[in-house]
Structures are given as structure tokens and as C-alpha cells.
Amino acid sequence: MTQLWSFPGGIHPAENKHQSTARPIRPAGLPERLVLPLQQHIGEPAEPVVQPGDQVLKGQKIADVTAGMGVPVHAPTSGTIAGIERLPVPHPSGMADWCIVLKPDGHDTWCELTPIDDYHQMDREAVLERIRDSGISGMGGAGFPTNIKLRPPRDRKVGTLILNGAECEPYITADDMAMRERSHEIQQGLKVMAWILRPERVVIAIEDNKPEAIAAVRKAAEGTQTEVVVIPTKYPSGGEKQLIQILTGMEVPSGGIPADIGVMCQNVGTAMAVYRAVFRGEPLISRITTITGDGVSEPGNVDTLIGTPIQHLLDGAGLEPGRINRLILGGPMMGYTLEDTSVPVVKTTNCVIAATEAELPTPPPEQPCIRCGMCAEACPMDLLPQQLFWHAKAQDFDRAEHLNLFDCIECGACSYVCPSSIPLVQYYRYAKGEIRTQQAEQIKADRARERFEARQARLEREQEEKEQRRRERARAAAEAQEKKKAEAEQAVAEGDATDERSARAAMVQQALARKKAAPAAAAAVPATPETTTEKPDIGALEKQLEQARGKLETMEGMLEEAKAGGADNVEKLERAVAKNVDRVRRAEDALADARRQLETETGE
């Protein structure tokens, strides 16, 4: 007999499972259209790889995740892609998300399947890749991609693999019926997962309220090393952390994952999907879902294609619309009210309850907390629900977080026992959401600050560089000036001046003389000097013009660049360009004048 431990708290609500276990699993049939949400798992949403109007075959990949965590989506039957649009999806918000709509052609033609005959011969990575490609994500509730879960960090050896068949929540019997009827598939799928992980211990845990399932699983596990462990019925023993505690006595550390203590939990439905993916090559396109509640005349479990509208399932189970008070997706403890019956079944949809007012009455109004402490006794995580409630209600989220709000598994045991009917879990969900939003905003603000500071630094650097360049230019100009002066002085010195002063005076004299002489010479005697200087002048003028043109071009280029780069010297550059245009015009004029003169001269 395997040793069992217990977890704190827990409740024993009315099970209400017999209604849906009386009938065998039946096929749900083909609906008129299938709606396949692109995100049915935790991680990045998948990207469609088909276009509206495309013909697809059953099992064909229609959407995939290329970057980030996620799994592909496959066509559950053959047909035509009718559209890719935003439609209501199963989500507590009741909001719409991107979905691929498939119109079945009724032939149900499979695409080519490639079963793996002997997975032992294959690389473990290849089998994991097959599990990913088959679109398998956890089917118990959260929908974490299975291939990632099956690849724990290298330093975390998984010693115990647990197959979770506890199914502790009232009304839900999908795993129970699957274990009764498909225990062989489950056992095979579990074997594949055990082969990938190589644990020392493989356990299937089932609550003692499912004797038929226990018998079937025991039979399938005969001759294998799998332990079938029967655990006492108590809600929420099917919670991952609670089940681990029951079977190993160890607690998953706060904020950690089971692999941290060498344990891994997988769902019964996931094992079945792994079996199909490996041995039959079939991707995850259907699941077993419980349709129950007093609002349907034929409650039971259906084998339904992913994407089937809930309305189709309800019709198939004989819905009596007048009787239902509330439609719940998931169980009565952790599920949420469904407003729209057109939403599809997704990979994590395990139960639909069409409840009458008598069986799940409208919750009475919230009354003040009387500090009875029953919630603390019921909490399976050993938290302080009352304190969490006060802090969440007062929006004192820091304190709630400090009291390990994020360890809350939202099982609803506290709300169930609360004599004041306070919707405690909703307060916790609200507080968690607010904290996550604040964290996301903080991250965004930090990034904005970083970008702002980086920009400031860049602008400063650019300013600095500009300043540097300006200084360099000024220095170069000063040097040139100095040099010129020195040359002039030297020239003068070589002449007749003896000291600096007289040299300068001589320079000034010379300059004045030149200035006087120039117009006089130009006006009075154009012929004599010009015959000697005019010819080389044309060449010089041409060269000047060319230079001016070149400069204008570079200035224009610079202006463009400055405009593009957003530099603040655009105005200056514009002035510079205008100046250059002037210069070119002057040079052209001068050249034309010179040519005319030359012509008249040669004509004479």
C-alpha cells in the first residue's frame, strides 16, 4: 500500500457526478461550422497558415506559432476555411478573439498520417517535436504546452511522474469516463511520457469515488511498473499542488513549479492526446467533454471536435432552454458563467453545466465578514483568505501580495464555506489582475524612462560633437590666417623692410597701391596687361566656376542630409546654399565677361 499524506483544508461538496456517468461516451456529431480560436494555450497566439477559401483536410495544420511559446491548431475535419475573424471565445471576459472558421464538407477525409511504430527507436527530441506538432497543450485546465512541460530544466530531474485522474470538482466526469473506456490509450500515452522523462516512479492517482475507472486503469496497468493509487475524495485533491502533497508529502515551493521538487503532473486527457499523436499520428482535434446539469435531458460525456459550438453540444444533450438558470463552463467551483452559447469547445473545455435555479442557485448578496475563520480552515494552500479579502477590497494590493496572494489556486473552497456568501475568489482574481496590470505598467514606464534617457544622452552627444567640429574648424581657420600672415611678413622681410612695424606699414602700403592700381589699370590700360594675363585667366575662371559649382552641390547635399537627419543647422545650410548659388552666378558672369573681352581682343 502506497503511503499517502494529506493537504490542509479542503471541502466535500455534493459530487453530482452520477448524472453524467450513466451513459457511455458518445460522439457529438459534426456541427455546421467549427470555430477554432488561435489561442487555446498559454503563450503566444498561433498565426493562421491558411487563407479563407482554402480546402483543408482533417488533421491539417491551419495555424502555427513560429516565435515564442505555443502549439499549432489543426483542422478537426475536412472542409473549407470560411473566414478568419474575431468571434466570441470561451473566456471569463466574454470577449472576442481571432478564430479560424471552418465549414465542414461532411466527408471527414484525413490528411496523410505518419504514426510512429516504435518510439523507442527514436530520439526523445523527435518525439517531443511530434507532441508539439500535434498541438498538444495541457487538457486539465491551464493549457500549458505539453512539449515544454515535458522538457524540464536540465538541473531538475523528474523523479515522480503523476498522472492526474483525481477529477475532484463536482459534476465533471470527462476524465472518469475516459479512464473507464480508454484506459489502454491513457496507459500507452503515459508510457511515452515516462520514456521521455525517465522518472523513478510513475503514479496514476484516482479519487476513491470512481471505482469503475480504478478497475479499468488497474487492468490496463497490469504488468507495468505504473502504480495506481486511490486517494480519498476531497476537493481540491485534483489541484496539482495538492495532489503532489497527497502522493509525496512535499510542497511545491511558493512561486516554483513541481519540477523544482522533482515531480511532474500530467492530465489524463493529455496522456490520451499523446497516445494518439505518437501511435496514430493524429493531432489534437477532439476531446471528451461533460455535458451535464438538470437543464439537459440526456447528460453525459461526448467525444467532440475542437471548435464545436457549445450550442451544438447542448442541443445534442436535449437542452430545455426554459429550465436553465445559468450556463457554466468548467466546474461549479472554478468555472465561469457563459453568456454566449456560440463559443466553441477548446482544448481545455472539460465541462458544460446547464444548471437550473434549484441546483446552482443565484448567489445571495454579499454580507459583511463576521471573522468566523472558516475560510482559513478550508484553504488548501494554508493562506489567510480573510486577510487577503480585506486587503483586496481596500485595494491594498501590496499587502495582499505580501500575504502570498499569488499562491492562491482560486479553488473556491473559501467562497464555498463562507457563511456571509462573500465572493472571495473574485476579489482575489481582481487583486491579481490589478497587480499584474500595475507590474506591466511599471515595466513599460521603466522602458520609457530608459528610452528617454538614451535619447537625451544621444542629443547631448550630438551637440558635443557639433561643438567639437566647430572648434576644430575655427582652429584650422586661425592657423591658416597665421600662416598667411607669416608668409606675407616673410615676403615683406625679403623685400626692403627691416623690422616688423615697417613691414606691416609696407604691407598696408602695397595693399593700398594695389587697390588704387586695380581699377585704374582696368579702366585706363586694358590692352597691355591683358594680352599677357587674359589667356590664363579664362582657365582660372573656368576652374573657379567649376569649384563653385562643386561646392554648391556639396552644400545642397549637406542640406538634404541635415533636413533628413533633423539637425538644427538646416537654416544655416540654406543660407549657405543661397550664397553658393550667388557665387556660381558671379563666376559664370566673370567667365562670360572674360570671354567676351578675349573675343573682342582677338577680333581687333
Next chain:
Amino acid sequence: MWTGILIAVAVLVALAVVFGALLGYAAERFRVEGNPIVEQIDALLPQTQCGQCGFPGCRPYAESIADGDAINKCPPGGDATIKALADLLDVEPQPLDAEHGVEQEKRVAVIREDECIGCTKCIQACPVDAILGAAKHMHTVIESECTGCDLCVEPCPVDCIDMVTVDEDIRTWTWQPPKPAIIATDRQGVSA
């Protein structure tokens, strides 16, 4: 007797010297660069860098608050930021100063791309470099980096930038708190 007094004085002087040296060393060794309160204030500000407070960015405003400026000049942060600042600085929270604008829903800038002439004026205005583009080429806003400061709207010569309110979608949705409690007697009153 004198020796006793001298010893006492000597001991006290020695102690004073030792502790003085210790404090002096600590002041050097653990010197705090800048004003730490500015960092704390800056961390509370929303970092939109919008300048609605009258300062060129969140940090200058944080510095000004540290010097005693009013804490109610930040419309993007709204009441939540004022409350956080009041808690930090231990002052009375004040209502938002309407002179600097009103609190708005979270928004992002969106460029109507076919109207953009590629003038780069918005790129120069963006305080967080969230606009991408080159001269004479279409610009676009990197939505995830946009703080919604709307500083790019005014410089646009063709008015092709819109400020669009960010709607909640299925990925940003969070649970709402339960509706305000009505006590049982209230309900009886209603139904009666």
C-alpha cells in the same frame, strides 16, 4: 584625583577621535550620489515624458517635486500617482491641477500613413524615440513604445497623427471587483 580626570578626558577624546574618524570614513565610503528621493519620485511618475507638468520630462519634474513643487501636476499619472507621491512624501494628496490637463484614458499615437509626407518633424518631437521613419519616407509609431504623450501631434504639418484610445482586449482584460455589497435587508426592500 587629577590623574582620574585626565584619564577620563583622554578616554573621551580618544573615543571622539575614533568615532569621528569612523563617521568621516563612512560618509566617504557610503556617499550617496544625487538625491535618492528624486529617484523614488521619478519611479512613481508614469514616464510619459509629455511635459504637461511644465517640465521637459518626468525626471526634471521629480527634481522639482523634491525641491518642494506641487505633486498634482501630472495628468497622465492622475489620482493614483498623486496618492503614491503623497504617501512617499507624507503630504496631503491634492486633486489634480486642471491647469496642466485632465486625466485621460491610455492612448497611443497612430500615423495615417498614406498622408505622411516624411518630414521627420514628429520623430524629432518624440521624447522616447518611438517613431520610425526617414526623410521623404513614411513614418510609423512603434505602438508598444508609445507613451501617449501627444507631443508629435502639434508639429505634424499635415495633421496626419491621431491619438487613439487603447481598448481593453482579451489579453489585457482583468477581473472586476465584485459589485458593491448590498446587504440582505436592502434586497428585501427592493423586492418588496
